Amino acid sequence: MIPLKDYLKITLMTIIGFMCSLLIYPFLHEWGHALTAILLGGKCVAIHLFPSPYMVCDAADIGEFELVAIGLSGILFPLPVSFVLCGGNFYMWFARLILRGIIVLSLAISALIVALRNFGIVAQGDDITEILHIWSGGSTWIGGGSLVLCVLVSALIVKDKPVRKITVQLGQAF
Numbered sequence: 668m669i670p671l672k673d674y675l676k677i678t679l680m681t682i683i684g685f686m687c688s689l690l691i692y693p694f695l696h697e698w699g700h701a702l703t704a705i706l707l708g709g710k711c712v713a714i715h716l717f718p719s720p721y722m723v724c725d726a727a728d729i730g731e732f733e734l735v736a737i738g739l740s741g742i743l744f745p746l747p748v749s750f751v752l753c754g755g756n757f758y759m760w761f762a763r764l765i766l767r768g769i770i771v772l773s774l775a776i777s778a779l780i781v782a783l784r785n786f787g788i789v790a791q792g793d794d795i796t797e798i799l800h801i802w803s804g805g806s807t808w809i810g811g812g813s814l815v816l817c818v819l820v821s822a823l824i825v826k827d828k829p830v831r832k833i834t835v836q837l838g839q840a841f
Contacts, residue, residue, distance in 0.1 A: 673837050687765040693720040699744025707733040738798040774817040781810035
């Protein structure tokens, strides 16, 4: 029989997972776009998280390189933030684990979008698709970079030994 305290821990871990996937990652993604736009001379007009996350930027005076940087920053910004989420607290570690897992998925999807584009399949409205409209020669860099980062972040996750840490936290319940 699983003790009540472990059910409570599992419930809290589930809530953290939902918060990371529905609020924290989308916020960091859009904030990455907005912060970069502002730093490069653009103006952030609006950031929306619901029902679908997006950011509106006035980029009238911004060049192509800056637009590519703004597009990529949404995908990249959550990664350095995941390094800040370190502490002795199990639940902060777990939030970092979930955030890094979402980052891996985002990077893998980015690489897949680049690969599918080479076969004539275009994902409409995606950041990578928009970036490649601006930087037509960027497929190799974006696809390869996404794959390399995907492997590196996956290695960070594996190095953290999540199965052992979670089972220790939950005792011998599983």
